[in-house]
Every structure is written in structure tokens, then in C-alpha cells.
Amino acid sequence: MDKIIDIKGLSKSFGDKKVLQDINLYVRRGEFLTLLGPSGCGKTTLLRMIAGFLQPDEGSILMDGKELAGIPPHERPLNTVFQRYALFPHLDVYENIAFGLKLKKVPEEEIDKRVRKVLKLVAMSDYEDRDVETLSGGQQQRIAIARAIVNQPKVLLLDEPLAALDLKMRKDMQTELKEMHKKLGITFIYVTHDQEEALTLSDTIAVFNEGRIQQIGTPVDIYNEPVNSFVADFIGESNILNGTMIRDRRVSFIGHEFDCVDEGFGENVPVDVVVRPEDIYFTKKEEKTQFTATVKSCTFKGVHYEMFVDTDTGNELMIQDYDPYPVGSTVRLYIDPDDIQVMKKERTCNTLDGIVLDEENIELLGVNFPLPNKFEADTEVKVEVPFDAVDLMDNLDDGVLEGEVHFILYKGDHYHLTIKTEYGDFLWVDTDDIWDKGDLVGIRFKSRKGIKITKKEKKDE
């Protein structure tokens, strides 16, 4: 395989904050690769390391088999299209595009030829004498792309290049970028937080979250077979539900059993199940019906209707269909085995390391939790806290510890929250209460409910 860029074991921290951890990723020659993730996931940091503006703490970036580490950014055969374009305001359009070529001492006539050629490519031929500040956002964007590709880089890095444009313009530019990529044959590495943009443009998508790659795959793979609930939630709309794998090809969720196509999870194993809203079908036939539900709301969305239904077992599902069903009516539903995506649960409870202080208290997550136990002081223990045993309070002072709601997942009948504590640890919580991302909460444990404390086995013995 022809790898133009190969990233191995890359890690980066800013102070105490790990922004990228153990990134392994390669880019094929001529590929359109998208780094996709929410803001703060580390995707821009990775792009800046490839460009050479940041140095990795660990790991290496190879280009055509050669280590890039010691090469300063101005000697790397790649060019960047910056998020805010960064066109030089003291130069006109022509001088901006010619900037790189002049530095390389390319002869005047050739500069002229190449500048005109790229201007034509980005459909800005008559603008060469214009002051860049008089151009619209979309036009500046085109000039920024022209300024980068005129240098004929081996790899073009694009840092959220369409983020500042309005919706219509963004759609047009997406099409043009895709065509440009085909025409030029340059490898594109594209950073975005817009999942739709990623699905439209890319050959390959790498989904990032919390400094780690969650999944690498084609847009179709990532949409149809997300590997975990984060990817399922981030890409497109989805119903993410708790389920149990009964045996191979048989899974139960929302209180019903379904046939599926997944194997190898074991028997009676808790799993996450993803069903896309367009994959839940209405039927009139009783023999096809897998479960019934009551329509709670129905909204016209242009191409389809978006409905929320309450199932007979009290779970909420989102369904998209071309036909509307009246609110309040009871409907019969089924799901094809192919359309059920079963994912291994990343965790089934919070597993925490603690030190026993006395019979009533254990030091956990940097604070003193009142947890009755039967161990001697100073014993290192493993504390397993079920998701529903964590209590979140509005009033910060009511909790033993403070935290912030970091990520929210709706699971049909409850919310699954990721809480980041004041000391930077993570806790996962199941709750019926509605919280918003960024809310500050007080954290405590509901007394003893299902919390398991075991002595930690010493590894070196």
C-alpha cells in the first residue's frame, strides 16, 4: 500500500492536559482523509503537528517513509489552508498567491503562468489585482486554497476551511473541493467538526474524541457500523440503547428480543445497541410486528417526517419515515436484523482506585468519600460503582466532589452522562434527570447501593 503519511504512536500534552494519546493513522497517496470530532478533541493539534507548527511529545510522523520530526515547517512539502484564511492583508490577490513561488525563486514567467492557472481553477480569474480585504468570505476561501495549491504540495492540509461560510456557500464549496481533489490528485487532510461535511467529502474518516481515535473507516462503514456509542451519537441521528446479547445473532433491548447479524459477544453480555431512525419500519401486518408504540410527536423535516414514539415497554425512539402517523395513534414497528448495530460496552460500571482511610471513609478521585468498609486503614482497594449509584446535585456544596457534565447520551429511557470531576477524572452516570452539557454538579454516591469494594491485588507479588 502506498502510504504518503504514516503516524505512529503519537502523543501530545499541553501542560497536564493530554490532547492526543497514542495516535496511529496512515494516509494513502491521493486520499481525502477527514479528521472529524467535536471541538477540543485534538484534531487541529494533529494537523498542526503534521504541518510542523507543533512538535509531538512521543511517536513519529513519517512522510514517504522519512521522519518529519527534525524538518522545520517551511521545508515540509505540504501546504495549509487556514481556518480564517490568513491571507496577507498588505498584498493583493496575485501577490498572495505568488508568495510561496517567489520565495522558491521560481522565474517570473512561470509564476505568472501558474498563478493564472490556479486562479482559473478556483474560478477567480479576474480578481488578481483586488485587495484581499475587499473579497467576500467565499472568495477569500478560494484565494486561500489557490495560494496553497499553487505550490504543488504533496499533501494539502485544510483546517475547518468552510466553518466561516454560510450554509449555502458551504454546500457549493464542498462540491468544488471534492472536484478539485479529483482534478489535482493531491492528498487532502481535512479537519472538521461537521459530520455531514465529513460524510460528503471523504474517502476515509478518522473520528476523534478526547484525544483518541475512536474509529477509522469509509463514510459508509462509520455511519452503518459505528464501533461505540460516541461515534454512533456523533455521526448522524441514532437511537442508542442498552441491550443484552442473549447469544450469537440474538439480542434483547427495549424489553423485546430481536434477531441480528452480530456474533462473538458471548452469552448474556450487556451491550450497546444502535438503531438509525430511518431503519425502524412501520407495518400493518401483525406477523411482521416486533413491538408496538404510541406516536408522541411528528415533525415535517423536508424530505421526511421525524417522529418520537413511546414503545409498549416505555422506551422512547426516534423514527424517520416518508409518511406521517398521527400523534396519539398506536403503530406496529419492526427492525431488520441487518439494521441493528451491536457494540461492545466500553464499561459496565465505574471502576475506581481508592485507599481506605478508616472504617467509614475511603479516599477516591482525590477526595474523601464516606464509604463504610471492612478493611484496615491504608489498604489499596478497587471500588466498583454502578452508573445509577452516582447521585448528581444542583447544589455543588451538597456533593462530596464537584464535576462538570462533559457528554450526554440519551438511551431511550434514561440519560447516560460523562462527568469530568474537578480533578480531571471521569465518572459515568445513569440518570432520569435532564442536565445540559457544561452544567456544574455536586457528586456523591447513593448510600452503598450496589457499590462493591474489593482489596486490590498486588501485581508484583
Add this chain to the structure above:
Amino acid sequence: MSKRSNWSIPYVIFLVFFVALPLVLVMVYAFQDGQGRFTLENITKFFTDRDALSTFAVSIEVALENTGLCILLGYPAAWILANKQYNKSAVTIVLFIMPMWINALMRTLATAQLFTMLGITLGKGTLLFGMVYDYLPFMIYPIYNILAKMDKSYVEAAVDLGATPWRAFWKVTVPLSMPGVTSGILMVFMPTVSTFAISEFLTNNKIKLFGTIIQENINSSMWNYGAALAFVMLIIIGITTLFDQDKEEAEGGLI
């Protein structure tokens, strides 16, 4: 609307009495002789007065040298202050500005005392030292201001396009910071021409500047000639500000 425009009345009064009126008076005096008759004699006297003209030339020369030195010292200082890599706290910029809180006369007197104590003869060198010491903050601040606000991605874009950090500095940072430099020049050049205290204290009046002869004339009650000299200087200030307005992107500078 009319109510809000009333708020400007105090400022208008201030402008009339403390800016417009004195300027008019300077003009009136410049074109009068001792008996209050209209005359061009004061102006022609200046252009035929060897001493006045050579003082004027020396003033311009000193001002040019001072401005040059201030740019040479101030630009790198401003660049370092604006660069987060080297300057991690806002305190350092305050340290650079702090000398401005102390009265310039006081600082100049102290500097003169220091030179005398060290046995350094007062002259051109000490004059320039004092000038740079007094005016450097006025050069640093507008340049720092514009550099600190400049989008870092311009330099990154230049480097990305193949410029070494040194070339990126000359081709991008310097041209984009010119409004700050222009502001700095205006804040240093004209005050230097008209200053008299620094040359008096730091050269014992060995070197006379344009400000000195204006002061001498006014002090010896030759109001009309003094006013004419002031008028000539005003014209020069006017010309330099016009030059600055050509560059409309003076945002970020002090003026």
C-alpha cells in the same frame, strides 16, 4: 438627539479656550510686530537668521537620530513583549511603561546628575541618551499594541508557504506592523524637535534645539518672533500628520 448633543458643550468650550484660541493667538502674534501691526517680518527673519536656521537643522537631525534609535531599540523590545513565548506576563509591559509615570523633567535632571557623578562630559551623546530614555516607551507601546493584536496565523501562513522565520518576519510581520511604527514616529519625532528641557539639562545648553530658541524668545519677551517660530513648527507637525493619514490602516496605533 438634541439632548445628547448638549453633552458635548463642555468639550467644545474646552477645545475653544485651550486649543483653538491659543492656536489663533500664536498665528495672530506671528504676523504682528511689537505695535500690533500686520507684518511678515517675523517669518522672513527666521528664514534669514543663520543661527535660527542652523538650530532648526540640528533639531531635525537630533530628532531623526532619536527616532531612528527608538525604532532600533523599540521594535525588538515590542516584538519580544508581544511574543507569548518570551513574555509570559502582562507585568513586563507595565515595567516598560512605568518610567512614563514619573515626570520627564525629574528623570532628565536625575540622568544629568548621574552623568556628572560618573564624570561623563555632557554633549551630543548624553543628549541622545536622555532623548531615547524619555521617548522609547512612546515608540514601544504603539508597536507592541499592533504586534500583540496581530493574528499569529499570518506568520504561520508565510512559514507554511516556505519562508524561513527570518523572512516571514521581514515579509509579513514588519509590513503589517507599519501603522504602529508610524504612530511611534509621530509620537517621538515632533516632541523631540520642540523639546528644550532635555538639551538644557543634558548638554548645559551647549546644543540648542528649536524648542530652546522658542523658549528663549518667549522668556525674553520677544513674543512675536517666538510665535512665528512656533508657527513654523506647527506647519511641520501638520505636514507629518498628513503623511500619516495616507496610511488609513492606522488602527492599533496610539494616534
